[in-house]
Amino acid sequence: MTKIGLEIHCQLTKLESKLFCSCKANYRIYEPNSIICPVCVGLPGSLPRLNKKAVEKAVMISIALGCKIPPKIGFFRKNYFYPDLPKNFQITQYNAHGPISIGYDGKIQIEDREIRIRRIQLEEDPGRLVYEGISEKTQVTLVDYNRAGTPLVEIVTEPDFTNPKQVRLFLNILSDLVENLDVSEPDLEGAIRVDGNVSIEKGNRIEIKNVGSFRDIEKALQFEIIRQQSLADRNIPIPAETRHWDEARKITVSARSKEEEQDYRYLPEADIPVVVIEKTTLDKLKKEMPESIISKKDRYVKKYGIPLQVAEVLSSDKFYSDLFEKAHNEKNAKEIANLITTDLKGFADTREQRKQLKITAKHLSDLADAIMNNEITRNSAKTALQEMANTGKSLPEIISSLDLGHVDDDIMLSKIIDEVFIEEQKAVSEAKTNPETINYIVGKIMRKTQGKANPSHTLDIIKKKLDLQ
Amino acid sequence: MNIAISVAEYIQEIQNGTIHVEEFIAKTLERINKVEPNLNALITKNEKALREAKEIDKKLRLKEKVGSCYGMPISIKDNICTKGMKTTCASKILENFVSPYDATVVSRLKSEDAIIIGKANLDEFAMGSTTEFSYFGPTRNPWNTDYVPGGSSGGSGVSVSAHECITSLGSDTGGSVRSPASFCSVVGLKPTYGLVSRYGLVSYANSIEQIGPLAKKVEDVAFILNIIAGQDPNDNTTLGDNTSDYAKDIDKGIAGKKIGIISEMVGEGADKEVIAATNRAISKLQGLGAECIPIHLESIKYSIAAYYTIASAEASSNLARYDNIRYGFDFSSEGYEFKAYISKVRGNFGPEVTRRMLLGAFVLSAGYYGKYYLKAQKVRALIKSQLDEAFKKVDLLVAPTMPILPFKIGEKIDDPLTLYLLDINTIVANLSGIPAISVPFEIANGLPVGIQFMANSMQEKLLLQAAYALQNTTNLPVVPL
Numbered sequence: 001m002t003k004i005g006l007e008i009h010c011q012l013t014k015l016e017s018k019l020f021c022s023c024k025a026n027y028r029i030y031e032p033n034s035i036i037c038p039v040c041v042g043l044p045g046s047l048p049r050l051n052k053k054a055v056e057k058a059v060m061i062s063i064a065l066g067c068k069i070p071p072k073i074g075f076f077r078k079n080y081f082y083p084d085l086p087k088n089f090q091i092t093q094y095n096a097h098g099p100i101s102i103g104y105d106g107k108i109q110i111e112d113r114e115i116r117i118r119r120i121q122l123e124e125d126p127g128r129l130v131y132e133g134i135s136e137k138t139q140v141t142l143v144d145y146n147r148a149g150t151p152l153v154e155i156v157t158e159p160d161f162t163n164p165k166q167v168r169l170f171l172n173i174l175s176d177l178v179e180n181l182d183v184s185e186p187d188l189e190g191a192i193r194v195d196g197n198v199s200i201e202k203g204n205r206i207e208i209k210n211v212g213s214f215r216d217i218e219k220a221l222q223f224e225i226i227r228q229q230s231l232a233d234r235n236i237p238i239p240a241e242t243r244h245w246d247e248a249r250k251i252t253v254s255a256r257s258k259e260e261e262q263d264y265r266y267l268p269e270a271d272i273p274v275v276v277i278e279k280t281t282l283d284k285l286k287k288e289m290p291e292s293i294i295s296k297k298d299r300y301v302k303k304y305g306i307p308l309q310v311a312e313v314l315s316s317d318k319f320y321s322d323l324f325e326k327a328h329n330e331k332n333a334k335e336i337a338n339l340i341t342t343d344l345k346g347f348a349d350t351r352e353q354r355k356q357l358k359i360t361a362k363h364l365s366d367l368a369d370a371i372m373n374n375e376i377t378r379n380s381a382k383t384a385l386q387e388m389a390n391t392g393k394s395l396p397e398i399i400s401s402l403d404l405g406h407v408d409d410d411i412m413l414s415k416i417i418d419e420v421f422i423e424e425q426k427a428v429s430e431a432k433t434n435p436e437t438i439n440y441i442v443g444k445i446m447r448k449t450q451g452k453a454n455p456s457h458t459l460d461i462i463k464k465k466l467d468l469q
Numbered sequence: 470m471n472i473a474i475s476v477a478e479y480i481q482e483i484q485n486g487t488i489h490v491e492e493f494i495a496k497t498l499e500r501i502n503k504v505e506p507n508l509n510a511l512i513t514k515n516e517k518a519l520r521e522a523k524e525i526d527k528k529l530r531l532k533e534k535v536g537s538c539y540g541m542p543i544s545i546k547d548n549i550c551t552k553g554m555k556t557t558c559a560s561k562i563l564e565n566f567v568s569p570y571d572a573t574v575v576s577r578l579k580s581e582d583a584i585i586i587g588k589a590n591l592d593e594f595a596m597g598s599t600t601e602f603s604y605f606g607p608t609r610n611p612w613n614t615d616y617v618p619g620g621s622s623g624g625s626g627v628s629v630s631a632h633e634c635i636t637s638l639g640s641d642t643g644g645s646v647r648s649p650a651s652f653c654s655v656v657g658l659k660p661t662y663g664l665v666s667r668y669g670l671v672s673y674a675n676s677i678e679q680i681g682p683l684a685k686k687v688e689d690v691a692f693i694l695n696i697i698a699g700q701d702p703n704d705n706t707t708l709g710d711n712t713s714d715y716a717k718d719i720d721k722g723i724a725g726k727k728i729g730i731i732s733e734m735v736g737e738g739a740d741k742e743v744i745a746a747t748n749r750a751i752s753k754l755q756g757l758g759a760e761c762i763p764i765h766l767e768s769i770k771y772s773i774a775a776y777y778t779i780a781s782a783e784a785s786s787n788l789a790r791y792d793n794i795r796y797g798f799d800f801s802s803e804g805y806e807f808k809a810y811i812s813k814v815r816g817n818f819g820p821e822v823t824r825r826m827l828l829g830a831f832v833l834s835a836g837y838y839g840k841y842y843l844k845a846q847k848v849r850a851l852i853k854s855q856l857d858e859a860f861k862k863v864d865l866l867v868a869p870t871m872p873i874l875p876f877k878i879g880e881k882i883d884d885p886l887t888l889y890l891l892d893i894n895t896i897v898a899n900l901s902g903i904p905a906i907s908v909p910f911e912i913a914n915g916l917p918v919g920i921q922f923m924a925n926s927m928q929e930k931l932l933l934q935a936a937y938a939l940q941n942t943t944n945l946p947v948v949p950l
Contacts, residue, residue, distance in 0.1 A: 038568075038569065038570050041795060042790045043568065043569070043570075043795075043796070044550065044556065044558070044563065044566065044568065044671040044672075044790075045548075045549070045550040045556075045568065045572060045668065045669040045670055045671045045672070046570075046668070046669075047667060047668050047672075047703060047704050047705070047706075048705070049702065049703060049705055050705060077786050079785075079786050079789060079833070081789065081792065081807075081808065081811055082807075083792075083794060083807055086790065086795065087789065087790045088789035088790050088792060089786055089789055089790075097843075141807075143794075263834050263835045265785070265786070265830060265833035265834055265835075266833070266838070267782055267783065267786050267833055267842075268676075270675050270676030270706070270783070271672075271675055271704075271705065271706060272705055273705055273706055
């Protein structure tokens with residue numbers, strides 16, 4: 001049977017400062033090597049100062065993933081030489097001598113499958129290497145230490161996946177979860193990075209590293225399974241090794257064999273005293289944690305009668321569920337959920353699009369109320385929503401400027417209906433016997449009024465004109 | 470003007486206006502220039518010392534607020550970072566390194582208007598007990614310049630002993646403050662682990678080492694401790710409050726105190742002069758009203774092995790950062806692949822540092838961790854628990870600081886194991902984190918002998934009281950240089 005396990009690196013992008021110093025953590029927006037200090041570039045004599053907030057955020061992730069939290073957490077040094085690693089060791093956690101990492105023995109449910117979490121550890125991200133120059137000969141390696149020391153949580157699963165599709169599903173759930181916890185922004189480039197381990201029946205374990213994007217891990221795993229199977233089919237042994245994902249060619253290539261594995265010479269990090277996690281701290285953090293996606297979903301369904309599918313979409317999307325929470329009341333909740341999931345999400349789904357939205361909670365609740373009070377058709381509401389999102393104008397302003405109010409005036413409506421009756425004589429004669437055709441005529445009228453005709457009122461007039469009452 | 474004075478005497482003279490900071494510093498620099506060719510205690514001299522002295526004099530003249538050090542000259546071991554002055558660790562690897570920040574102890578001293586007169590020589594990265602393993606050449610003992618001054622804070626011990634400064638800061642990983650204190654006839658304190666911030670101390674064995682003061686008098690050491698001790702947000706391992714006054718009641722005496730004589734440290738392997746001196750010290754302590762009883766610390770026999778395992782392991786990790794990429798010495802990386810470059814660069818460490826890094830990398834490697842490192846940590850825990858037991862019976866422990874008298878430069882340099890064994894009396898305090906102090910007691914055959922006291926964690930006041938009481942029984946000759 002195919003077995004897949006994952007190692008997920010998730011940056012705690014919502015933290016202000018780095019893991020062991022007070023330098024800013026949002027390295028993406030700064031000039032290279034401009035947010036560094038003696039601690040994060042490992043100058044002689046500097047010492048790490050543990051960011052307590054990072055510990056709290058990591059504990060929240062552990063709780064959310066059903067992990068046990070040890071009473072004492074500690075740090076280790078992982079020693080290896082690499083130019084992006086200023087101290088030539090990484091401060092991380094290591095459970096080989098007993099659980100001291102921020103979480104262990106967790107689990108998460110994906111559909112009907114339980115994925116066990118082996119451990120969750122808090123660690124520092126290294127710097128970033130930038131390669132410049134065209135040919136190999138002229139290439140230079142530049143180092144940007146802005147990222148060095150930014151807080152990272154590594155989540156290690158047991159090999160509980162049997163196919164890459166489950167992996168994608170898991171990663172989607174996980175990234176919604178960390179976003180909902182307000183600890184990370186999965187849309188940021190490099191905020192979540194995934195390594196995978198794959199083995200097929202009786203085969204050795206292969207580690208896949210260097211997978212740049214979230215989507216590529218599924219492809220890389222898929223490729224790797226097929227590669228291993230084709231070796232097995234020809235009775236060629238599958239050596240245990242680390243393989244890199246070649247993004248351009250969409251294949252995995254051998255990086256190093258098991259014999260070449262690094263010996264990290266783990267050593268306790270004596271500069272950071274053991275952190276005692278008291279029960280009171282745990283209770284406090286549990287209280288501070290945002291409502292889970294599952295609990296939100298249940299509440300949306302039970303309390304507001306929102307359809308399950310809509311509730312699922314809404315609850316797993318922190319941005320829009322936050323907007324929903326601010327906008328809704330008990331009466332208009334369902335309508336707002338609809339507006340968000342069917343209309344708003346349709347034209348503002350990416351991070352960039354969302355950032356530009358000028359819409360507020362009040363916009364949404366006003367719009368939902370207008371729909372429910374029959375002041376505007378659903379069709380016009382969609383137009384209004386788009387206008388609100390683009391301009392931030394209020395609903396009354398938009399209704400008057402775009403002329404979106406209902407055409408409710410009897411004389412006006414009657415005139416339009418007469419016009420349609422002339423254009424659609426065949427349909428009109430059919431309509432007397434076939435109710436379906438009436439809907440067709442209503443549709444024509446809607447088109448003529450750009451969706452502004454009050455539907456029930458229109459139907460009444462048509463029926464009257466056709467003597468159907 | 471006499472520059473061979475204690476902290477208290479210096480402050481008194483400045484406050485009385487009998488001397489000015491500038492003339493004292495000028496005289497000190499004169500002294501440095503005279504003795505340095507023979508001693509090599511300082512790697513870098515502070516070119517701005519006179520200017521700093523003038524500024525303090527000006528503040529005094531204008532009756533502005535002046536820090537409690539009043540421009541007192543102090544030397545700083547060259548593994549403690551000083552902004553704007555080189556911090557070389559006596560290594561080729563950091564030959565040109567200038568720290569962009571001050572160590573916490575340095576900024577505390579500066580804010581009290583101490584003048585850093587120079588950076589003191591040491592064994593490369595503080596690895597050694599003789600100050601012979603310096604890239605800048607060995608430091609010589611002012612009592613006899615053919616002899617080693619102890620180490621690794623040899624430059625600190627010598628600069629105080631030879632009146633190149635009034636006090637000094639050293640660092641003590643396995644006895645590196647107390648050994649030169651003993652060999653140079655000055656006082657040296659290794660505080661409780663965590664009492665003094667290590668921020669800015671270039672790490673060698675970070676779970677063990679502490680910065681500690683060296684001075685002519687016990688009360689001088691207490692004075693410096695008052696300035697440098699206490700919690701520091703930049704060092705998560707610091708503890709204790711910042712308000713204890715270690716100088717207060719220093720003359721309280723030790724009448725009625727129980728003092729344990731560590732049997733394992735006054736027998737086999739020790740010079741007879743050292744044992745004789747220790748016995749005389751014990752008689753003096755009894756004469757002061759202390760009750761002295763023998764104490765056995767059986768785990769001591771494992772302490773050297775445990776110490777060199779842990780310290781080397783930590784060193785191999787702490788010194789990994791010296792790859793010459795961000796700072797270091799002049800050596801272009803042009804044309805090198807990364808691994809080839811760093812191995813070329815790292816070939817520039819001296820022999821003792823290389824030895825310990827290799828040893829450390831070995832004991833941490835896969836399959837050996839449990840056999841060496843974990844076992845060493847168990848020994849460490851055992852030593853601590855035996856000490857805890859001992860401190861239920863006694864208030865203090867006493868032993869010679871060094872088992873032997875100072876020896877000649879070069880005599881043992883090719884015999885690392887013999888050199889390691891010299892730490893036997895001092896490393897107990899490092900492995901267990903307890904404070905220890907070395908007090909000058911005698912001159913035997915023209916060479917100094919120091920006596921060591923140890924106390925339980927955070928019992929520095931008691932330790933200083935005992936050291937002060939013993940100091941008052943002595944009448945030592947002045948340094949011949």
